[in-house]
Amino acid sequence: MKAAFVDKLIERIGRVGPEDVQTYLARLAREKGFLETIFNAIQEGVIVTGPSGRIRYVNQSACHLFGFTREDCMDQLISNRLRGLDWSHMGGGGGQVVSRDIEVFYPENRILNFYVVPLKNDAAEPAKARPAKESDITGYAVILRDITESRRSTEETIESERLSALTLLAAGVAHEIGNPLNSLHIHLQLMERRLRKLPEEARGPLRDSIEIAKEEITRLDSIINQFLRALRPTPLTTRPENINAIVEESVAFLEPEITDRNILVEQELAPGLPLLEVDRDQLKQVFYNVIKNAFQAMKSEGILRIRTEMNDAWVSISFSDTGGGIPPENMTSVFQPYFTTKATGSGLGLMIVRRIIRAHGGEIDLVSNAGVGLTLTVRLPLSDHRVRLLGPGAPEEA
Numbered sequence: 001m002k003a004a005f006v007d008k009l010i011e012r013i014g015r016v017g018p019e020d021v022q023t024y025l026a027r028l029a030r031e032k033g034f035l036e037t038i039f040n041a042i043q044e045g046v047i048v049t050g051p052s053g054r055i056r057y058v059n060q061s062a063c064h065l066f067g068f069t070r071e072d073c074m075d076q077l078i079s080n081r082l083r084g085l086d087w088s089h090m091g092g093g094g095g096q097v098v099s100r101d102i103e104v105f106y107p108e109n110r111i112l113n114f115y116v117v118p119l120k121n122d123a124a125e126p127a128k129a130r131p132a133k134e135s136d137i138t139g140y141a142v143i144l145r146d147i148t149e150s151r152r153s154t155e156e157t158i159e160s161e162r163l164s165a166l167t168l169l170a171a172g173v174a175h176e177i178g179n180p181l182n183s184l185h186i187h188l189q190l191m192e193r194r195l196r197k198l199p200e201e202a203r204g205p206l207r208d209s210i211e212i213a214k215e216e217i218t219r220l221d222s223i224i225n226q227f228l229r230a231l232r233p234t235p236l237t238t239r240p241e242n243i244n245a246i247v248e249e250s251v252a253f254l255e256p257e258i259t260d261r262n263i264l265v266e267q268e269l270a271p272g273l274p275l276l277e278v279d280r281d282q283l284k285q286v287f288y289n290v291i292k293n294a295f296q297a298m299k300s301e302g303i304l305r306i307r308t309e310m311n312d313a314w315v316s317i318s319f320s321d322t323g324g325g326i327p328p329e330n331m332t333s334v335f336q337p338y339f340t341t342k343a344t345g346s347g348l349g350l351m352i353v354r355r356i357i358r359a360h361g362g363e364i365d366l367v368s369n370a371g372v373g374l375t376l377t378v379r380l381p382l383s384d385h386r387v388r389l390l391g392p393g394a395p396e397e398a
Helices: 003-015 018-041 060-066 148-195 200-231 243-253 255-261 280-298 349-359
Strands: 045-049 055-058 098-104 110-120 137-146 239-241 264-269 276-278 303-310 314-321 363-369 373-381
Touching (some): 045 060, 060 137, 148 200, 239 280, 243 255, 243 264, 243 276, 243 280, 243 314, 255 280, 276 280, 280 314, 280 349, 349 363
Parallel strands (some): 264 303
Antiparallel strands (some): 045 055, 045 137, 098 110, 239 276
């Protein structure tokens, strides 16, 4: 609302006659509509509250960010509408400007910058003359800015730098450990040859010890190879493939473990999916890792539901288990290298999964319901989304 108009109206309020009231109200309505149009046009969310945190105004961007309507939240406490927000620390207790980053999960997972500015009484003395008093504050303006993309970009840069450092470390570690392992394996073979020359009654304990040593060498070699595959990805070899067939082959390969654990696997595979340009072997590795993680989370007698579907842009493959889910505090760490909640896990499985899916131009979503289960969804593009070259702009037609 224009300040000059309001100031003049306040000065003349005592002289306004009944016949002028309708004219002034219409003018006020026009000014109010003009300001609302401006606030609804900006991309940042704007919420205005009273001194106690009751919402007096909210623009369309704020409604979109938090998934509510203006009618639902007017005159409601902001802490009631935004569950988990500690308003007493954000703005409801003083006259200072506060800026915090918050994460919201509904209607979409976003990172927002939450900027709170106190609105002070114009009649109060200037801020430089004395400290702000709570009685001077007539409300708070909350400015919300979506920083999800910039935060993700920063995290990806940090992850890239971390992986570069790990790759350099991997080369040295693989070399330093690989050579002793080869030497140990050769000496164990020599011991086995000498063992055959001993009497049968003396072979038993030594044979068992040699077998245990060979198994441990094999396990260490497997860990090194998995480590190297995670940090030095193999280039994709793509060709048109049937995603449903790859899912079925992955489940069939793990059938002995499914039977041993008494797990029910339900497959709901959408018919008519188009062939996708994928690396069959690497995609199988993704499905193996995801399914085995689900088995380990359920331990036994659980249910794993695998579903494929398609929309205009993606083919989606979702894996839903009944393993109890992931605690909220671990959700942002599951794709980090070496993060694991298993006693014998390497912490590289989901990292490899994400690397392979990203190489295909795809995405991964995790939805966890603590105590109930986890759904991991892999989305693969219907067309190649890894690189898109933009040509020069076409000249405008006359």
